[in-house]
Amino acid sequence: MNQPKVIVIGGGASGIIAAIAAKQNNAIVTILERNARIGKKILATGNGRCNYTNALASELDYNHPLFVKSVFHTFNVEQTISFFESLGISPIIEDLGKTFPMSEQASSILDVLLYELEHLGVEIVTEVLVQSVDKNNQKFTVILSDKREYIADKVIISTGGKAMPGSGSDGIGYNIAKSFGHHLVPVFPALVKLKLDCPYLKQLDGVKIQSYVELISKSKVLKEEFGDILFTSYGISGPTILQLSRKANELLLNQEEVFLNVKLVHALSKEDVIKRFENAREKPVDFSLIGLINKRLISAVLKEAKIAKQNTLVKDLSQVQLDTIISLLFSWQFKVSGSKGFEDAQVTAGGIDISEINELTMESKIEKGLFFSGEVIDIDGLCGGYNLQWAWSSGYVAGLNASK
Ligand SMILES: Cc1cc2nc3c(=O)[nH]c(=O)nc-3n(C[C@H](O)[C@H](O)[C@H](O)COP(=O)(O)OP(=O)(O)OC[C@H]3O[C@@H](n4cnc5c(N)ncnc54)[C@H](O)[C@@H]3O)c2cc1C
Known part of the structure; x- marks a missing residue:
């Protein structure tokens, strides 16, 4: 398989960077996003300033340090800051390591990501709700609520958790994962x-x-x-x-x-x-x-x-x-x-059980070719840039490995 066809379900922080990493590594990539535009939640982060990482973040700032450590091994805080610098974001580091774009505008982060997606030629399909995913003969069929279908070699579930459901993340991704036999660690609002x-x-x-x-x-x-x-x-x-x-x-x-x-x-x-x-x-x-x-x-x-x-x-x-x-x-x-509650929460605690995900690749241990990234997984961190860092790191690792 020279150029795998990768479908990313969900155009949030982790789905966007997963798409970029997959495309940079020669995959054909499509993001399917239910909203009219991708990256809606990014605009709300850091009170509109986007605290996009934390310069002091380590695996110890998360609920499953060993799992996060493996993921950070491939894409850590320094790489995140360099990645965004390469896209044009100059960082400003405030107290306790909280890192913002120098422009102090969350829209800057989304703008540079959108530019990169376009520049790389990632296909973005908006206003499509993924209802379910099937697998037959090594190929995934991604089925939309209007019954249209997309065929893919690899699928990345980047649908977020249940926090701020108005932004599109209402937990539907959990059902897709469960249909492949994955288990859900009970979810509850965190950072609320x-x-x-x-x-x-x-x-x-x-x-x-x-x-x-x-x-x-x-x-x-x-x-x-x-x-x-x-x-x-x-x-x-x-x-x-x-x-x-x-x-x-x-x-x-x-x-x-x-x-x-x-x-x-x-x-x-x-x-x-x-x-x-x-x-x-x-x-x-x-x-x-x-x-x-x-x-x-x-x-x-x-x-x-x-x-x-x-x-x-x-x-x-x-x-x-x-x-x-x-x-x-x-x-x-x-x-x-x-x-x-979730309406007001910044993050979801709980999610897809990490014991069913390979921490080196973010691939499902249950279904080959199925990957996860971001908040949909049972990983959450402190307030202060840690959760977006998780989205970037896990998204990058998922995209990189889905492209192989
Ligand atoms: C108000 C607020 C402020 C925050 N501030 C910060 C901060 O400053 N720093 C920080 O580190 N973290 C912050 N966070 C947390 C951080 O934003 C999230 O952890 C992170 O954005 C999660 O990214 P994600 O890609 O996993 O999920 P999401 O950003 O939730 O993206 C999931 C995407 O998937 C789409 N989707 C879901 N289901 C489907 C489907 N079935 N079909 C198609 N599309 C689907 C959704 O519409 C959404 O666009 C904040 C969160 C909130 C709510």
């Missing part, structure tokens, strides 16, 4: 805003602070993050929360109780705060907290501490009341009641 069981959300809506946040279950601290958090009408969001959300959702899925401990005061010690109260003995307790925590948090903290009159003078508080306030300032526990 969390809902809290808390009576003060209405008054806290919009309060943004920097905080340490601990994820607690069965009285154990399972994870801690520091950074921006935002209280909202339904719960809590912000980068810190996204990083904790995968573990929180995994525990909720297992019917475990999950809590977040928020440290409202992190730049002072408890002794410093006790001293503050001593110096403010003649002041109303609500006023004594001004300048220490966000003004809109004060009333909620005092209600939680069961202080009936918020203008009680500090000197008139009982020791128990004072201790309760101090304890809330350093560790206010909120019960997590759920998440905003």
Whole structure:
């Protein structure tokens, strides 16, 4: 087979780079995409800036490090940055390794990819929904919802997971994989805003602070993050929360109780705060907290501490009341009641079982000629460029090997 015919199902980040890698290696390549254009989700990434990789990413930042390590061996972060530089993207590396195009526009990433696809001569067919795939006599038949068919030597399933279904990734790719005997590790939203069981959300809506946040279950601290958090009408969001959300959702899925401990005061010690109260003995307790925590948090903290009159003078508080306030300032526990779901999630945890995929080639161990790339696989990473890096690495490896 000199020039294999490769069909890529799904024109997201991983499908696009898979198509480029296959075409660069002499395959005849067609992308089948259900949307009117490819790369829709890329435009939404990094708040429109596209955090397209993380300069510090390693396999340890993913749920299956050994599998990712093999894939990174063929196409790693440095190769990704060089690949995009060769297409015209100058990188800018920000805190914690987050890497963006210097133009700060996600559209730049899509523009250069589209140019490359056109330049290489990859066929792109849009507004086609792949319904199923069959295999007979070494050839795949890719069947569309309108019953049209495409014949291919190799098929790459790059249909994404279930996150942001409006972008086209609603999990249909899982069914195609299952029809070949593949198994699905249960999926749940990761990198997602969390809902809290808390009576003060209405008054806290919009309060943004920097905080340490601990994820607690069965009285154990399972994870801690520091950074921006935002209280909202339904719960809590912000980068810190996204990083904790995968573990929180995994525990909720297992019917475990999950809590977040928020440290409202992190730049002072408890002794410093006790001293503050001593110096403010003649002041109303609500006023004594001004300048220490966000003004809109004060009333909620005092209600939680069961202080009936918020203008009680500090000197008139009982020791128990004072201790309760101090304890809330350093560790206010909120019960997590759920998440905003796939609609709002950046990534899907779970997916096609990695034990059924060859980590050196991304080829199915069950069906020869069938490949996988991107989020459809049971791989997810932290927030900060890690998931697109997975899409590029796995897509490149799948495309390269499908071309052989
Ligand atoms: C709002 C948001 C912001 C994000 N920001 C970042 C970030 O800054 N950095 C980062 O690393 N990650 C980010 N991510 C995650 C990252 O975008 C994804 O992990 C990555 O795009 C997954 O790529 P993919 O190609 O596997 O899947 P997708 O991008 O989901 O692409 C799948 C494609 O397949 C198509 N498709 C699905 N089924 C079919 C079918 N049956 N027939 C035809 N076509 C089909 C879909 O329409 C879609 O175009 C973000 C995600 C979201 C939602």
